[in-house]
Amino acid sequence: MRKAQSQDGVAPVTWTETFNCDICGKQKGTVDHWWLAWSEPYSPHAEAPERHMFKIYPWENMLAHDSTAKHLCGQACLQKLVDRWLNVELGATHSAAAHPGK
Numbered sequence: 001m002r003k004a005q006s007q008d009g010v011a012p013v014t015w016t017e018t019f020n021c022d023i024c025g026k027q028k029g030t031v032d033h034w035w036l037a038w039s040e041p042y043s044p045h046a047e048a049p050e051r052h053m054f055k056i057y058p059w060e061n062m063l064a065h066d067s068t069a070k071h072l073c074g075q076a077c078l079q080k081l082v083d084r085w086l087n088v089e090l091g092a093t094h095s096a097a098a099h100p101g102k
């Protein structure tokens with residue numbers, strides 16, 4: 001038998017956190033160019049209905065702890081998230097319209 005795990009096989013619990021991409025599940029490394037994205041309620045003026053504004057920010061560890069922030073491993077996953085979000089928003093817009101959907 002070979003010792004595959006060093007130490008006692010217990011991962012050291014330090015403050016080093018791991019983050020996983022919310023789209024593909026990839027684990028964040030130290031030098032990746034990741035993105036954070038989230039949406040916030042926003043109303044452009046008093047009489048406009050409140051919708052969601054989609055925000056994107058380059059990876060920032062402090063911000064990554066925010067429970068509402070999505071973690072994206074790169075542009076491809078970021079674009080997937082944007083696509084999903086657009087579809088949800090379009091769905092919300094058209095939910096009362098005549099289109100019965102798929």
Ligand SMILES: [Zn+2]
Nearest residue numbers: 021024073077
């Ligand atoms: Zn990803």
